[in-house]
Amino acid sequence: MAINGGFSAPLLIKEKEKETNEEENFSFKSSFAREVWKEVKITWSIAGPAILTSLCQYSLGFVTQTLVGHIGTIELAAVGLQGLVVSGIGFGIMMGMGSALETLCGQAYGAGRPGMLGIYMQKSWVILLSTAIPLTLVYIFAAPILKLLGQSHEIADTAGKFSIWMIPQLVAYAFNFPLQKFLQAQTKVMAMAWISFGVLVSHVGLSWLCIVKLDMGLLGAAITLDFSWWVLVTGQLIYVFTCCKDAWTGFSWLAFADLSWFTGLSLASGVMLCLEYWCYMVLILLAGLLKNPEIQVDAASICMGVEGWLFMIPLAFIAASSVRVSNELGAGHPEAAKFSVGVMVSMSLVIETTFVVIILATRNKFPSLFTENKLVMAEASKLAIFLSMSIILCSVQPVLSGVAVGAGWQATVAYVNIVSYYLVGLTTGAILGFKFHFGLQGLWSGVILGIALQTVILVVMTLRTDWEKEAALAKVRISTWESSTDKCLNGSS
Template sequence: MDAGTNEALLEKREHRKASFIKEFGAESKTLWGLSGPAILTYIFQYSLGALTQTFAGQVGELELAAVSVENSVIAGLAFGVMLGMGSALETLCGQAYGAGQIRMLGIYMQRSWVILLVTACLMLPIYIFAPPILMFFGESAEISHAAGKFALWMIPQMFAYAVNFPIQKFLQSQRKLMAMAWISAFVLILHAFFSWFLILKLGWGLVGAAVILNTSWWLIVILQLVYIFYTKSDGAWSGFSWLAFQDLFGFVKLSLASAIMLCLEFWYLMTIVVIAGHLDNPVVPVDAISICMNINGWDAMISIGFNAAISVRVSNELGAGNARAAKFSVLVVSITTVLIGVVCMAAVLATKDIFPYLFTNSDAVAKETTRLSILLALTVLLNGLQPVLSGVAVGAGWQSIVAYINIGCYYIVGLPLGILLGFVFNFGAMGIWGGMIGGVCLQTLILIVITSSRNWDKEAAEAESRVKRWGGAIANH
């Protein structure tokens, strides 16, 4: 090979490298533009319940317990189901938007409203009979009755979830995330002031907490609807239509698959706290795990933001028939979030002797939290990639496949392994959490194999046929 050929090959390689870096930078900019407002929206909305909890804690211990239990168990269950069922719109709206079928988005949102409002009605017994349900799972009678009373007052919030999540996915698929972030920020500021005013200043206690939390969620819904109705969402909203009641069966199937997939993930790490409550002398391990879950919850908001961003990118590009762009977007987001995961893991390990004291004055709890920090570090590292791969699955419409994978990895492998290590081999809280991390690792590996082995041209063709199949009745209307 002569010098000229070598020079030409080197030049070609340098050109490819420069082209890759340029393309990577452009895709990163797009992903951060989507994930940034999504992260802010999720943090602001996550903070509504957290702020209410903080003010309730100023009233008394029982009030704090009532709000905490209702927030994490009763409302947490409703939140998981509604967000999961609403996630079907990420696939359908995203792919329709990518294909240029803008008018279909408004119909899809209305169909999702119908399904989620019916689901909210079916979930009413969980709110109405909250005390016996909580006592069945081992909660004390006093806390169960206080949380049950608060749950009855919080029924309007569940219906707000049913309307809100389809709106979010509708706006998200069109990349109108900044509007949601501004609305959530505005409502959070009002929420902070009126929580103080009603709960503490006027002394309304739990009644004030319920009034302001319900009002804040409905205010988010109303302001988002005003934004959609006023702007017409660039043609995506063309008014209410009877088409919302057509083809509901197929829509319900995809919504249920989305709900099962997301809820299996949402509840998985929550069960660690429940299982740890059955250990000998559970107060210290439960407190330590709760502190770690709190840190993990804030870290998860970053992952959920990227989950939303990659879901939009994959669904839009597949809907537009751009298989290569969808595949490249997956590569960029995977590299980005793994790097963020490494930084978060390093931060946890570097502060493992310090951060426990932000949450507790007990040396025993702080010591146990420090001991568990290695598992927290592994969890935040996995938070980098695992939710993003789930977002890819939602964008491509693989919800039912991932639901089966989650059942197998989480509940057939991870949970029994955690119980075995925690109780049979006496590793306690570390064993429970370690076993469950094993389930997350297995699920992540399987999703990596599926994502990297998929035929993306075939996925684009399937997205095209899905848009045609779901949009036929709308297009002909």
């Protein structure tokens, strides 16, 4: 018995240790699963309404382009060129410069300083409206600019006329993007979603009436698109003035005080995002230099329209990631910021992969939603594989860009984008498209290479980030901005 007892005691200890380890593993897995589920719920509380908002706002132009496409190929090419190039310049600059608020408002709100948000939004309005003034020249002289860039004269003239009519939309952009970032920082995104949805529903009916029923053509398209954007801005303004008492304390002369540092961050944000957005604008311009430019531009516009529509999902994750990262860094929770990034990248990748499967399965049919021209449909179908590759890459890259905005890395990422998109991506695409005669497929291959390179660099930057240091920097920023505001307040009093 003694011998048996001598052997049985260690066995019992080992069994107990095994059971303890299993319980600890189960507890860890259970705790990890709970944390993931908690983060998923928080993320979707921001990303869900943000997706609906982005889809509805993007669909305003999408609906217009779809209806115009059934008027004729020249009109479709003109609206596609104007939307991606001319309005693309205004949209990219306004959205990019407005995204500075994601860093400022997000970190201030996370640190418990909601009163600073209204001042920041007004500063952004001042800067964006000032920027919109010189940008109107691009809209006014769109036709000669497009011709100078080698576009078809007929398409350029039509796009130029449409651009002049779209100047009110540019001014609406200057108000809209600061409003969005202001509300997103406070996770008040459901109101934006409902306002955007209501505007989209009315836009569909109004566009059909003006473009199709009343046969107003491009003029009807411009009137309805301008009107819908201003209804959108007005709805958000009413919500801010009535339902955001903590963050909105009224108009203040502080909006004009100490704009230098704010302008610097706005410019860095603008350059960072514009370099990404304008890459596709350049792709459209290069497509117009290929043989049969009308067909090439139409096909590229269709595929980019689809990608732009699907991009609204990772774009919402940009909002969610920048809000979560900036809030957590502002609150001094670096590990929570890091964990949030991993969860959002995984979700975005799964969702976009699902859409890729659908696109590949319907690659011979989806172009018919935009045009009845068989040649355009065939060219767009050939681009389906390139479109799918772009979508997969863009499921990860935007989330990481949102991390960069939330952490305040805009200036660094701007340099990354120059190298990735332009020195590598578009240069390679131009060589493949023109030198080796791969046409539009060669051009798009270069863009895909650029996106892939940028994604890899952002992944490395994120993995090597010292989140403790980023949290400390966020505290320094908030105290600096707050002391600057206090000085202005004391000076004004």
